[in-house]
Amino acid sequence: MPAGRRRKSRDKSGLYARIYSVARQIPPGRVATYGQLAAIVGRCTPRVVGYAMAAVPPEEGVPWHRVINSKGEISFAPDTERYLVQRDMLEAEGVEFDERDRTDLRRFGWPGPGSD
DNA sequence: AGATTGACTGCAT
DNA sequence: CATGCAGCCAATC
Numbered sequence: 778m779p780a781g782r783r784r785k786s787r788d789k790s791g792l793y794a795r796i797y798s799v800a801r802q803i804p805p806g807r808v809a810t811y812g813q814l815a816a817i818v819g820r821c822t823p824r825v826v827g828y829a830m831a832a833v834p835p836e837e838g839v840p841w842h843r844v845i846n847s848k849g850e851i852s853f854a855p856d857t858e859r860y861l862v863q864r865d866m867l868e869a870e871g872v873e874f875d876e877r878d879r880t881d882l883r884r885f886g887w888p889g890p891g892s893d
Numbered sequence: 894a895g896a897t898t899g900a901c902t903g904c905a906t
Numbered sequence: 907c908a909t910g911c912a913g914c915c916a917a918t919c
Contacts, residue, residue, distance in 0.1 A: 792916085811901050822914050823901035831900055832917095844900080852900040859900085877907095 792821065796829040802890050803843045806871040808880060809887040810847045817890060827852070842866045843887070849879040 795818045803809050811823035811830075818826070830841045842863045846852045851867075853860035855878060864874065872885045 812903095815901085822916090824899070825901095825915050827900040828916060829900095841900085846900080847902060863900090 792818075792825070793829045793832065796821065796826055797833065797837055797839045799890065800830070800833075800839050800841065800844060802893075803840055803887050804893065805840075805843075806885065807887040808843045808845050808849075808867065808872060808882070808885050810845060810849075810882070811852075812847055813887070813889075814844060823847075843870075845880070849882045849886075851878070 796814060799814055799817050800809075811826040814826045815821040815823050826844070830839075830844050833839045833841045851860055851863050853863065864878075867880070868874070872880055874880055
């Protein structure tokens with residue numbers, strides 16, 4: 778790996794790789810918020826995490842469906858197919874939604890890396 | 894190079 | 907609890 782050159786990580790190319798790397802650590806049945814991932818990745822913001830999730834290649838093994846917004850809700854309009862697909866996958870893992878279509882982050886929220 | 898958009902968030906109303 | 911607004915960073919046009 779290219780030693781030297783660190784300080785503030787200018788690896789913009791590795792930004793997505795970092796985000797995916799963290800996302801892959803989210804265990805089944807748990808969900809993480811964009812802001813949480815951004816904080817763990819560092820030098821990143823929720824917007825970028827969302828953009829990265831939208832750009833996840835299908836075979837990367839990244840559980841993009843376990844990433845939701847800070848309100849504990851899926852960030853797609855409820856009447857879209859993408860929303861239904863994501864919700865279906867989460868429920869299949871045991872994540873529950875209330876009548877407001879929100880999950881309880883205190884129960885299903887991912888504590889963070891190393892909580893395995 | 895400037896403007897616009899997007900799977901966001903926190904705070905004020 | 908719903909809505910509005912500003913701040914945020916990268917990708918696209």
